[in-house]
Amino acid sequence: MNRLRWGMIGGGEGSQIGPAHRLGAGLDGLFTFAAGALDHRADAGIAYGRSLGLGDRAYGSWQEMLAAEAARDDRVDLVTVATPNATHFEITRAFLEAGFHVLCEKPMTMSVEEGEIIVETARRTGRICAVNYGYSGYSLVRHMRAMVARGDLGRVRLVKADFAHGHHADAGDADNPRVRWRYDPAQAGVSAQFADCGIHALHMASFVTGQEVTKLSADIVSCIPSRTLEDDAMVDFRMDGGTVGRLWTSSIALGRQHGLAIEVFGETGGLRWSQEQPNQLYHMPLGGRLQVIERGEADLSPEADRTSRVTVGHAEGMPLAFANIYKDLAEAITATKEGRAIDPAADLYPRAEDGLRSMAAVAAVAESGRNDGAWRDARPPMFR
Incomplete structure (x- = not known):
């Protein structure tokens, strides 16, 4: 190439x-x-x-x-x-x-x-x-997606996603320009913490399950009263494949550093992964024992193999996850130039449609939060 x-x-x-x-x-x-x-x-x-x-x-x-x-x-x-x-x-x-x-x-x-x-x-x-x-570029996140798609968990019943950190917990940071703009509607829009971090967790839930969010209910709060926009949100959602979703996102959770994690629970198994320990994926089969899947080990999915660069036991981090998005895009652009189909294991980069769905969810969370958690349609109008 x-x-x-x-x-x-x-x-x-x-x-x-x-x-x-x-x-x-x-x-x-x-x-x-x-x-x-x-x-x-x-x-x-x-x-x-x-x-x-x-x-x-x-x-x-x-x-x-x-x-x-x-x-x-x-x-x-x-x-x-x-x-x-x-x-x-x-x-x-x-x-x-x-x-x-x-x-x-x-x-x-x-x-x-x-x-x-x-x-x-x-x-x-x-x-x-x-x-x-x-x-979504992490190797084991892609392996989670592959496991769900091939039916390793049976029908997915529940997905739980968190993105909670404590880096904006100091009320004395009110005038810090690196923090202040995030809670200013003129610069951040209708949402702060959910639009900043919550949409990562929501996208992860859709990416891993292969389902899209249809409706949601949100409880949003500014735990630091001087903030106009929310610094904590709890969101319940439903997906088009019947899966129930729970999401928590916060910027005032002292003791949390990064805080992105996802759990998927199906009829015949469960999966758990955390961004702070990205080399391990925990799999609990129904009636079995907890298994630890290591990034880089043998017999993983093609999606995981393609996105793992260093030998098992050595850490891969966020820049390498970004590199996998770029690797996907290089394959997609080259395939377009050559007039051929993209490698299916590379056809996983997030699209504009994903960005649009996130903005519809942001709007729905803000509206639901203003209306005491009333359920709102989370789909963009063009996808309804």
Whole structure:
């Protein structure tokens, strides 16, 4: 496979997410980092881009990058959008319209209406629009999905997902700019903690079970009273395959560090996985003994084998999970160029449709929370 060219918008010096994307995109030698508009400050973005080897393809703005790359014969094949949430829609739409494939950080948009426009644009242009639910790239998460799909658990009765941390538990952080914006409706939209972390857990539930959320009921609260938006949420949901769902997400859970975990309970077995211990998947067969499945061991599913790089017993972490999303996208883009079908084990990257479903869930959680937990339709209008 020839190397594809990759560009990035946002993720500049000091960014939390930028290094993980650069590590992930470069890990397998499938992409060359070719272009970037890495900072909203033009001079800083150009300087940092040049320090990373971009030369004259380090741009001062995404608009400059779009115009210049669109005019090149060796334009980038994939653009990652890792800018503040409120800018995702405009940038993603513009690059899709110009014929670029896009990987957008979550949340994909700030509203359901914007999400539907992105889905329609991707379908009309025939471009890939992926959303970075990067935790779905973990090898054993993909093995969970494969086990559920092949019937190892029988019919899935219940899925429970958590994403709870305690990093915003200090009420004295009210004026910390890295925290404050998350609870400001003008910058974060209608939801804080659920839109930030809860949608990762909800996507994980859908990804592993192969089912979509149809309706939900939410109890949301601002445990720190000065916050306009919620810092804790408990969500019950129902899925289109009949599975019952429970989800807890919080930013005030002192003692929790990352906190993403998922459990799946079926007629004939149960599974349990945590992002903080990603190399082990716990499987409890009905009437059997608890089994520990190790990442990298023999006889796992093709989906797990494809996404495991180092030998059993050695840790793989979040940048390698991101790398699996990029590995999927490289296969998808190359398959499109070559006019062939994508490898089924690679056809797992989160789509714009997933990003849209997340925004519909965010809107439903906010509305349900305002109405004492009343059940709300969690499907986007275009999917009803």
